[in-house]
Amino acid sequence: MGIIDTVSETLQASTESANRGGGKGDGSKGAYWCHDCAERVRDVDVEGDDPPSCPDCGDEMDFERSPASTGCAC
Structure with a gap:
């Protein structure tokens, strides 16, 4: 069961990020998007x-x- 434990630990670690969706700790609240051009500019x-x-x-x-x-x- 070594490989199953390794995969489970990897998946669990990838979902436990302390800073999810909030930018890089720099106060970002989101981004501006141009949906036609698929351009993104952080706020x-x-x-x-x-x-x-x-x-x-x-x-x-x-x-x-x-x-x-x-x-x-x-």
Whole structure:
């Protein structure tokens, strides 16, 4: 059962992250997205309170957050 224990331990360790979905500990609350271009800009990389323009198409980007409780942005 050695391999099963190893796989189980690996899977458990991968779901026990102390900082899930909250950025890299830098105060990030989410990111701005351009869904047409699939571009992403983290909120901590944006100056000011206005949504940035997409670097590819120039359209205004949408803000989306990733809940820290589950780590899932879906």
